[in-house]
Amino acid sequence: MQIERTFWKVLIAFAAFGLVLLIAGKHPLQAYADTAVFVLGSLEGFTELFVRMSPLVMAALAVSIPARIGLFNVGGEGQIYMGALFATGTALCLAHAPSWLLLPATLASGFAGGAAWALIPALMRIKGVANEAITTLLLNYIAPLAVGYMIFGPWRSPESLSYPQSPKLVEGARLAVLPGTRLHAGLLIAAACLALCAYVLYRTRWGLEMRAIGGNALASQHLGLPVRSYIVACMAIGGGIAGLAGMAEVSAIQGRLVAEISPGYGYMGFLVAWLAGPSAAKTVAMAFLFAFISSVGDVLQITQGVPFAVVNILMAAILFSVLCGGKRAGALK
Amino acid sequence: MKLDTQRPAREASSPLISAHNIVKRFGNLTASDVDLFEVRSGEVHGLLGENGAGKSTLSKILYGYYRPDSGEIRVEGSPVSLRSPAEARALGIGMVFQDFTLIPALSVFENIVLFMQGLPRVLDRRALQKQIAEAAASLGTSMDLEVPAGALSAGDQQKIEILKQVLAGARVLILDEPTKVLAPQECSGLFATLAELRSRGYGIVLITHKLDEVLEAADRISVMRKGRIAGVLDRSAATQAGLLALMFEGRGTREMTRRTARSFGANALELRGVCTDDEGHAVPLGDVSLRVREGEILGMAGIAGSGQRELGALVVGRTRPRRGTKMLWEQDAGEWSIARLRQSGVAFVPENPLEIACVGGLSVAENFALGERRYRRGLGIDWPRVQADAGSAFDRFGFPRPPLGAGMRTLSGGNVQRAVMARELANRPRLIVALYPTRGLDVHSAQAVRDKLCASAGEGAAVLLVSEDLDELFDLCDRLVVMRRGRIAGEFEPAGYAPEAVGAAMVGAAEMQRAN
Numbered sequence: 001m002q003i004e005r006t007f008w009k010v011l012i013a014f015a016a017f018g019l020v021l022l023i024a025g026k027h028p029l030q031a032y033a034d035t036a037v038f039v040l041g042s043l044e045g046f047t048e049l050f051v052r053m054s055p056l057v058m059a060a061l062a063v064s065i066p067a068r069i070g071l072f073n074v075g076g077e078g079q080i081y082m083g084a085l086f087a088t089g090t091a092l093c094l095a096h097a098p099s100w101l102l103l104p105a106t107l108a109s110g111f112a113g114g115a116a117w118a119l120i121p122a123l124m125r126i127k128g129v130a131n132e133a134i135t136t137l138l139l140n141y142i143a144p145l146a147v148g149y150m151i152f153g154p155w156r157s158p159e160s161l162s163y164p165q166s167p168k169l170v171e172g173a174r175l176a177v178l179p180g181t182r183l184h185a186g187l188l189i190a191a192a193c194l195a196l197c198a199y200v201l202y203r204t205r206w207g208l209e210m211r212a213i214g215g216n217a218l219a220s221q222h223l224g225l226p227v228r229s230y231i232v233a234c235m236a237i238g239g240g241i242a243g244l245a246g247m248a249e250v251s252a253i254q255g256r257l258v259a260e261i262s263p264g265y266g267y268m269g270f271l272v273a274w275l276a277g278p279s280a281a282k283t284v285a286m287a288f289l290f291a292f293i294s295s296v297g298d299v300l301q302i303t304q305g306v307p308f309a310v311v312n313i314l315m316a317a318i319l320f321s322v323l324c325g326g327k328r329a330g331a332l333k
Numbered sequence: 334m335k336l337d338t339q340r341p342a343r344e345a346s347s348p349l350i351s352a353h354n355i356v357k358r359f360g361n362l363t364a365s366d367v368d369l370f371e372v373r374s375g376e377v378h379g380l381l382g383e384n385g386a387g388k389s390t391l392s393k394i395l396y397g398y399y400r401p402d403s404g405e406i407r408v409e410g411s412p413v414s415l416r417s418p419a420e421a422r423a424l425g426i427g428m429v430f431q432d433f434t435l436i437p438a439l440s441v442f443e444n445i446v447l448f449m450q451g452l453p454r455v456l457d458r459r460a461l462q463k464q465i466a467e468a469a470a471s472l473g474t475s476m477d478l479e480v481p482a483g484a485l486s487a488g489d490q491q492k493i494e495i496l497k498q499v500l501a502g503a504r505v506l507i508l509d510e511p512t513k514v515l516a517p518q519e520c521s522g523l524f525a526t527l528a529e530l531r532s533r534g535y536g537i538v539l540i541t542h543k544l545d546e547v548l549e550a551a552d553r554i555s556v557m558r559k560g561r562i563a564g565v566l567d568r569s570a571a572t573q574a575g576l577l578a579l580m581f582e583g584r585g586t587r588e589m590t591r592r593t594a595r596s597f598g599a600n601a602l603e604l605r606g607v608c609t610d611d612e613g614h615a616v617p618l619g620d621v622s623l624r625v626r627e628g629e630i631l632g633m634a635g636i637a638g639s640g641q642r643e644l645g646a647l648v649v650g651r652t653r654p655r656r657g658t659k660m661l662w663e664q665d666a667g668e669w670s671i672a673r674l675r676q677s678g679v680a681f682v683p684e685n686p687l688e689i690a691c692v693g694g695l696s697v698a699e700n701f702a703l704g705e706r707r708y709r710r711g712l713g714i715d716w717p718r719v720q721a722d723a724g725s726a727f728d729r730f731g732f733p734r735p736p737l738g739a740g741m742r743t744l745s746g747g748n749v750q751r752a753v754m755a756r757e758l759a760n761r762p763r764l765i766v767a768l769y770p771t772r773g774l775d776v777h778s779a780q781a782v783r784d785k786l787c788a789s790a791g792e793g794a795a796v797l798l799v800s801e802d803l804d805e806l807f808d809l810c811d812r813l814v815v816m817r818r819g820r821i822a823g824e825f826e827p828a829g830y831a832p833e834a835v836g837a838a839m840v841g842a843a844e845m846q847r848a849n
Contacts, residue, residue, distance in 0.1 A: 219690055
């Protein structure tokens with residue numbers, strides 16, 4: 001029933017977006033048909049959906065985990081960048097290490113980078129300095145600059161002086177990629193993170209305590225739950241998972257650190273997490289939807305000659321349509 | 334439709350509001366099944382019943398908050414369909430909830446005007462102030478309109494709520510457990526206001542589970558039991574015994590257990606000259622010294638808002654003493670975390686359990702397991718053990734077992750109170766801090782709580798019992814201290830228990846002298 005309703009709402013959003021294309025003098029039906037052909041008709045197009053799902057799921061978890069205890073992590077994008085930065089640093093420094101050490105170290109660094117970036121807002125929150133919704137958002141603007149500094153400066157690859165990017169990572173630091181596609185092991189990492197989070201949230205006492213804090217932080221404090229530790233831990237773990245997404249983009253997709261490591265996965269992940277709520281299945285479904293939207297953007301760019309950014313209209317339309325009439329509408333009536 | 338507030342009462346044959354054959358179900362539960370309930374002009378109609386008897390449901394139906402599954406509401410004899418509280422208000426039905434709906438940051442004036450109907454776009458502030466002041470005077474009160482509503486006492490806030498309804502044109506006023514938030518002397522003020530409203534032809538529904546209140550203030554009394562009206566009595570025909578019989582179907586009540594003098598152990602809790610910071614609306618504690626020994630029940634009396642809540646927060650580790658020391662079992666516990674305090678056997682029943690003692694979104698069983706080390710099993714929780722412990726805790730109290738999987742939020746206020754009580758006392762605490770633990774409970778449950786506190790003390794637990802019910806304190810406590818403005822204003826031994834003396838300490842002897 002609810003799934004059916006969501007389906008219709010998404011359809012309405014696509015229709016509304018089609019209308020926008022029509023007004024812009026494009027051909028919406030042709031555009032959707034092209035997208036369908038690309039996504040369903042080619043191996044590349046189909047696997048590309050899953051390639052995009054993995055950072056989306058991880059970025060969604062980065063939002064969803066802190067959200068379970070009532071925190072707003074809007075900083076997934078910055079955490080992805082820092083994960084990419086840290087992972088690249090480790091992969092470059094330990095380039096001669098054996099691969100059994102190098103790959104885990106790169107993974108761990110990616111996690112650490114994202115976690116460190118999320119830790120700053122967490123500490124500011126528990127010290128009462130600033131709200132995490134503001135600080136995580138602002139840190140999003142700093143992280144890409146840090147990446148920019150490294151690839152324009154210390155890590156600039158000598159073989160591509162015309163284009164700022166780091167040297168290629170050695171094979172030992174690369175995640176496995178399915179030959180002939182861009183499908184990579186990051187999808188498995190995302191799936192593992194998702195499963196682990198669902199398990200922790202509903203099967204362990206930590207999950208119970210998280211739900212308690214999210215439900216009533218004051219009572220949780222009175223019951224002696226370590227609320228501050230949970231704030232730090234949930235932010236760090238969430239940020240860490242976003243960092244893994246950044247690591248996977250570097251290690252599996254790009255093979256090196258580049259300026260545009262994420263086309264806004266962090267922000268899309270926020271929407272995915274908001275639309276999906278705590279449910280793992282819905283997270284997957286929403287991540288799939290947003291991966292599809294992102295494919296729509298690619299196709300439109302090529303076939304209709306509109307900038308990729310128009311997908312923002314489609315995303316906004318979906319957000320609007322799905323959240324309309326939902327339970328969350330009740331707050332301010 | 335707007336009703337003229339000055340219009341005299343109509344003939345008695347058509348009541349201001351009446352409910353006919355109302356049925357309201359929530360799932361399998363029939364919350365309300367009322368053949369006839371009517372409120373006449375110029376009467377205070379007491380709606381009496383134990384927790385969960387359906388009083389709130391019926392009143393929310395009358396206020397348009399719930400729509401009944403079947404039945405009819407009539408206003409002055411003509412059938413109406415109430416689809417929302419706004420429609421009920423337009424028909425002259427007003428409700429004062431247990432939790433007030435005032436906006437704390439806005440002034441009294443703004444709060445009242447916000448609620449008034451049919452005002453012009455640009456307000457004539459002077460005229461409105463005059464109108465409000467006149468309405469207040471007609472109810473026999475006066476108030477400062479410019480202070481923020483949040484700065485007022487519960488009693489004054491309640492007066493504003495009533496005034497708001499009157500100015501918005503209400504003819505029927507439904508008050509949901511209005512005395513729950515009031516200190517004893519504020520209650521008489523409320524009853525005086527109700528009498529004033531009655532003499533002006535208003536119809537008032539006074540919802541309560543306290544017998545003495547309906548006997549004091551009501552003209553007619555409807556007793557509810559299990560969603561039905563068990564009987565309607567005129568005040569002249571009502572007796573305490575008769576009402577109890579209707580409420581409890583002849584179950585009767587037990588006599589209170591009078592405590593006998595016993596010997597006590599070492600100090601469990603000792604405060605020496607404790608002061609706390611003045612934070613926001615909190616009443617800072619000033620130089621509080623007291624001790625509770627093992628096996629002793631120390632009572633704490635005082636007007637609501639005299640620092641009892643802050644004392645509770647201090648003892649359970651939510652705030653730290655600025656000066657002075659807090660000793661637990663002869664150890665300096667001023668810096669102990671809440672977790673450590675709970676681990677060492679401190680149980681806490683706060684005055685507002687749903688806010689600070691449990692999580693509404695979790696089930697009863699999950700709330701039971703929270704923060705309890707003993708229920709840990711591997712990474713998870715030993716749910717069978719939690720279920721067993723929770724069940725037996727309810728049984729030991731003689732509380733009806735709620736469904737343990739039900740969300741805490743879905744339980745009635747009394748059931749939440751019972752669930753928190755059961756959890757806190759389940760594992761033999763060594764120090765029990767209980768704030769108003771019987772408030773909001775029906776006679777039987779309140780007695781069960783008192784028995785359990787006595788039993789815990791008998792097993793060697795130290796009990797700090799904060800209450801506004803002097804009879805309860807006199808019955809239960811081995812010693813009594815009175816709190817006033819954050820300080821200890823008096824200490825009494827059982828021999829000195831007298832309402833007058835304790836009351837004098839509660840309001841302050843100096844002010845008594847000035848009044849004389």
